[in-house]
Amino acid sequence: MDLKFSSRRAGGAVIAAALATSGLAACGASASATPTLGWYYQPDNGGTAILAQECSDGSNGEYKITTHQLPVSSDSARQQLVVRLAAGDSSISMISLDPIYIPEFAQAGFLEQIPDSDAAAVTKNAFQPAINAARWDGKLYGVPWQGNVQLLWYSKPVVKAEGLDMAKPVTWDQIIDAAKADHKTIAAQGALYEGYAVWINALVQSAGGKIVLNPGAQPDKLELGLDSKAGETAAAIIAKMVSAGVSGPALSTEEEAQSLALFQGSGTAALASNAGFMVNWPYVWAAFTASQRSEVGFTQYPEAVAGMPAKIPFGGIALVGTTTTKYHAQVLAAEQCLSSPTHQEQYLVHEASPMVDSALYSLPATKSEFPDGLAAAIVTAEDHAGPRPQSQFYNDLSSALETKFSPPDSVNSSTPATAQKFILQVLKGQKLI
């Protein structure tokens, strides 16, 4: 009996304690009413966290940004985000998003539109391709932030030996022939992943074509331009690179990091003994040692057709706000803070990552990060960037494209036509990838 009584009392005490605790917690919550914005970003060297802290501190209690890392590759990041946003995850307030996914996310209703009244301010001084990439259906959904562009990196001794004038535009044919003659390699991205679609798209656009002819169309009305002269030129370049034996030992599993490893080699004193050329993003500059840098040259992306300026692969990051968050005004304020010229410069210096503010590239700090004309080369590349096809079905489109062009040593003149047919069948739900 005593035991029963005491257990009942104990139970009552537990409930009372629980109620008291929850009451206290509620008081605490109302006391600290600063909205917390979850910022999901792709891994970096700490620049994101620093900016998040500075903007939080500078907001005077308007918001507090917490940072959360996404997977390294943009397609893996997309997978996680799609699942969580579709489930209405309100903890995701803001995303550092590869702009190629803006159409898909906007169409799905995941992204909050930037008000027209703020659009001009958040895109001031931004490179035009970055602004275009952040738009969908005539509306601005992201604040252009990072502006990545690929360059052609080369070994100075190799181009000297082969007599290539790198001050002028060079073609893929020229560098393939030079690498073959000197028994060197060309590092490019041919693995079955989104980076391969970046390469194929650059080749098609540089040859005067377009993969998607009518962006925004539904699958039954979508028109593709792969089965064309430009598509054949793109396929011919890939096939020539493989057949010439200059693509390195494992093009079929080569992503950006492997390309850098192939070009850079394992030593620190010099580049790899078979290093010839590499197409890659500017972050590779920071990876070269001082002695390697003296050997490395850089110039604009190779032309697919002589005399026709190359359309340079464009990547980067746009800051987007989600519709699932409760704090739209605070997210916009945070985006404005993070994309301010001061913070863009700070991030550029910290991460050695090209940003979209064109005014930054004349600053001494930027020239120090990107020396010897690299800053100017990046600006030129940004102006000539050829974005990937904008489509709400980009993920399917690029996956199907990569599948049919993979492995690179299977690419031939009929590959573009096969890929075009396959992509349309996939988008119409008639084929699996």
Added chain:
Amino acid sequence: MTAILEASPPSPPPPPSLPREEPPRRKPPMSQKTRQERNLGWKLVAPAFLVMMAVVLYPILNALYLSLFNYRLTDASARSFIWFTNYQVILTDSAWWDAVWVSTIIMVASIVIEFPLGMALAMVMNRVVIPRRTLRTVVLIPYSIITVVSAYGWQYAFQPSSGFISKWLHDITFGAFNSQYDWFGHHWSALVAIMFSEVWKTTPFMSLLLLAGLAQVPGELLEAAEVDGATFWERLRKVTLPAMKGAIMVAMLFRALDAFRIFDNIFIMTNGSVGTTSVGVLAYTQTITRSEIGIGSAISILLFVLVCLIAFVFIKVFKTDMGKVRGE
């Protein structure tokens, strides 16, 4: 030797009181002890059974339901009921049959390689007294490594830029093998690398299950066979293997199902390129990469059906009566 096995007690003649027209294959009535054991068994497994029903049956039924829709996660408003169209698309697509083929090859190769290897390891572990614990720990190390980690390890090992496999083969063959061979650039070589990683990782599991089976083999039978002059191979073939038939069936079934559902190794090593997409990778690509919940669910359901089919075939082929294994 054969006499030993044939010496197992013959089934007792029917008691004279039983009518001759009684169906000979009728199950004998359950003893009191067996009935009590069965009831206790049900009570013990009931909580786990209920939890399993909640976490396994519901997703299966939900996947079955979703497989009847055209449903893309990023276009949820356009979701439409399309009956069995997804199944029709899958079963008429060569990508599905290629994936089934790849899964089957990996399953068959895994079992064929792992069974003798696992059996040998199990026999060594069973016989060796010193250092038994150390040996068992060492053998089990690959199995304790997370598959994704081992897949990355073997990917680096096979890659020409960072790996040693091609270089070793180059040295062993006095230069005949290309030291820069791109294992992941060709269909069969990529499959070999994937299967190598799979076998390395899971053979210890097979050996562990077979070791449990070996412990069931009556020592007196083996001794009697030895006294009768049976050789090692005769003892293995006529005594050990038949006596551990149940354990072999369980080991092979577990490995067959695991190998057929292979995902991690392929996902890391090739991501399905050069025709190495298994059924599991195909389901992942449609469901997660493409966010096509409908068609992805349909593939998952078909994978489930295939797995059930494999289990059914195994049980039929082995004709194992689990009751006998229990010693009833």
